[in-house]
Amino acid sequence: MAKFQRHVFVCINERERDDPRGDCGSKGGQAVAEEFKKQVHAAGLKRVVRPNKAGCLDQCAQGCTVVVYPEQVWYGGVTPADVAEIVQAHLLGGRPVERLVIPEAELTGKLP
Numbered sequence: 001m002a003k004f005q006r007h008v009f010v011c012i013n014e015r016e017r018d019d020p021r022g023d024c025g026s027k028g029g030q031a032v033a034e035e036f037k038k039q040v041h042a043a044g045l046k047r048v049v050r051p052n053k054a055g056c057l058d059q060c061a062q063g064c065t066v067v068v069y070p071e072q073v074w075y076g077g078v079t080p081a082d083v084a085e086i087v088q089a090h091l092l093g094g095r096p097v098e099r100l101v102i103p104e105a106e107l108t109g110k111l112p
């Protein structure tokens with residue numbers, strides 16, 4: 001079994017259209033996930049970075065939401081057009097794409 005250096009979780013969750021929480025599926029989650037798979041392979045990172053489709057990551061208002069582990073970098077409003085930059089700058093270069101990083105104060109799931 002491969003031991004990946006990073007996992008990229010892409011929310012593809014879908015809800016009913018009238019659900020006030022919204023969802024990442026309606027904001028292009030599937031296309032973002034597919035683009036990560038394509039770009040990670042193209043960058044030669046297939047054996048070290050694993051893109052994974054994910055259910056709700058509890059940052060619904062920020063969708064399409066992506067989180068990179070182990071460094072816990074959360075991206076919001078990600079579109080397929082942003083993926084190549086994330087792969088090049090972050091996954092290859094180690095520098096998160098700051099313009100897409102969700103500010104710490106806006107993240108849910110913090111300890112009190």
Ligand code: FES
Binds near residue numbers: 012025056058
């Ligand atoms: S629906 Fe994507 S984070 Fe909740």
